[in-house]
Amino acid sequence: xxxxxxxxxxxxxxxxxxxxxxxxxxxxxxxxxxxxxxxxxxxxxxxxxxxxxxxxxxxxxxxxxxxxxxxxxxxxxxxxxxxxxxxxxxxx
Amino acid sequence: xxxxxxxxxxxxxxxxxxxxxxxxxxxxxxxxxxxxxxxxxxxxxxxxxxxxxxxxxxxxxxxxxxxxxxxxxxxxxxxxxxxxxxxxxxxxxxxxxxxxxxxxxxxxxxxxxxxxxxxxxxxxxxxxxxxxxxxxxxxxxxxxxxxxxxxxxxxxxxxxxxxxxxxxxxxxxxxxxxxxxxxxxxx
Numbered sequence: 497x498x499x500x501x502x503x504x505x506x507x508x509x510x511x512x513x514x515x516x517x518x519x520x521x522x523x524x525x526x527x528x529x530x531x532x533x534x535x536x537x538x539x540x541x542x543x544x545x546x547x548x549x550x551x552x553x554x555x556x557x558x559x560x561x562x563x564x565x566x567x568x569x570x571x572x573x574x575x576x577x578x579x580x581x582x583x584x585x586x587x588x
Numbered sequence: 589x590x591x592x593x594x595x596x597x598x599x600x601x602x603x604x605x606x607x608x609x610x611x612x613x614x615x616x617x618x619x620x621x622x623x624x625x626x627x628x629x630x631x632x633x634x635x636x637x638x639x640x641x642x643x644x645x646x647x648x649x650x651x652x653x654x655x656x657x658x659x660x661x662x663x664x665x666x667x668x669x670x671x672x673x674x675x676x677x678x679x680x681x682x683x684x685x686x687x688x689x690x691x692x693x694x695x696x697x698x699x700x701x702x703x704x705x706x707x708x709x710x711x712x713x714x715x716x717x718x719x720x721x722x723x724x725x726x727x728x729x730x731x732x733x734x735x736x737x738x739x740x741x742x743x744x745x746x747x748x749x750x751x752x753x754x755x756x757x758x759x760x761x762x763x764x765x766x767x768x769x770x771x772x773x774x775x
Contacts, residue, residue, distance in 0.1 A: 508730075508753065508770075509744035510602040518750075 545578035603740030637712030649680025
């Protein structure tokens with residue numbers, strides 16, 4: 497059976513919200529490699545509404561395979577779980 | 589200067605005890621004993637809050653090294669007990685627990701300036717959080733247990749300031765425990 501893998505940035509005290517405000521200083525090439533390998537090994541992405549909106553505003557504009565994962569991330573099916581969104585902001 | 593080392597078992601979700609103060613989820617095996625024995629070899633003071641003191645004093649003074657390899661060290665190393673409510677802190681025949689009742693951050697700050705080996709804090713969220721607020725902890729050694737408790741006493745107080753850390757070391761135990769060692773980043 498296919499596995500669902502939870503992959504998150506998380507602080508030492510367990511906060512995962514708004515990583516764009518604290519995670520960037522800790523980004524490194526070897527971490528990027530882990531994320532890349534993980535993405536290439538998956539064929540579907542599960543997103544909540546907030547993450548979807550952040551991703552939808554960024555990734556579709558990355559046409560040069562940014563971080564080595566943009567093409568894969570844009571082409572793989574996304575499943576967005578939301579009780580409020582009426583339709584996706586972009587096709588994907 | 590001698591360092592204050594915080595050594596704690598913590599769940600993956602950041603709790604140091606369950607909602608009913610239970611510790612039954614912590615993994616204590618030979619590897620952890622060795623970890624504790626090595627750590628105790630580098631310290632000459634054990635810092636305890638009131639509750640941890642009461643828990644420890646009910647156990648260690650009657651424990652022997654045949655049963656618990658760190659028993660002699662736990663008993664022979666001087667203890668500093670931080671409590672506003674206790675008026676004495678006996679420790680069996682060793683009687684080497686010193687009570688600090690007031691100005692605990694200032695007292696610890698003074699102790700750090702005195703010559704000596706490192707000091708370790710085992711357990712005690714309140715004490716740890718007080719020392720964190722006063723920037724008195726020089727090293728965090730967290731033994732992350734492979735469990736999500738869901739609720740309990742958090743190691744880090746909600747609403748406190750950010751603490752930037754540098755990773756010193758990681759240590760993987762066969763039980764699935766992962767030790768992560770940090771020091772606060774220089775400001």
